[in-house]
Amino acid sequence: MTATAGRHARHQLDAVIHSPVRFSIVAALAGVDEAEFGHVRDIIEISDSALSKQATQLEAAGYVRMRKGYVGKRPRTWLSLTADGRQAYARHMQALRAIAGDAT
Template identity: 65%
Template sequence: MTTSEHPRHRLDEVVHAPVRFSILAFLAGVDRAKFALVRDTVEVSDSTLSKQATILESAGYLEILKGHVGKRPRTWFRLTPEGRTAFAAHVAALRELAGG
């Protein structure tokens, strides 16, 4: 990559999708979050969140943690270090684009 390259070339296609961007933006501010909290915050269905989280996990940006609280199964999400870096780089590219 050269320094004269247009900022759009630094946008991450995995991060750029609106739902995935929203998931990463929310998780960037927390250590980890329950599935239901992310779903409600991002305002998507269970199936949409599950599909988008799987894409983020496949890219190495999200860790999906499964466990139980009592006898009830629970799912939590946590950004990986790579996910935090990718999100920050994507936001920086957007800011550069918006700033002209």
């Protein structure tokens, strides 16, 4: 029996999203329109610098938008998924479900 390249669902996994931290960021943002940087940091249990680095990679891929502003005089950053990010997350989740389904 020979394997056919591209037929297994793993070929549909998104390499950008597949990293555990980036996956956690995208998953956290999938259910909201926008989230404050500190909130995302806290719910995925990561440092500011690590979140900044990973969010920047997601932004470079076109999956996340970072918006900077102020609350009073305090600077804040908000993160949101772009339309491309939402589509990539949905495809990635579909591939994960297909892989899990194939294993059972």
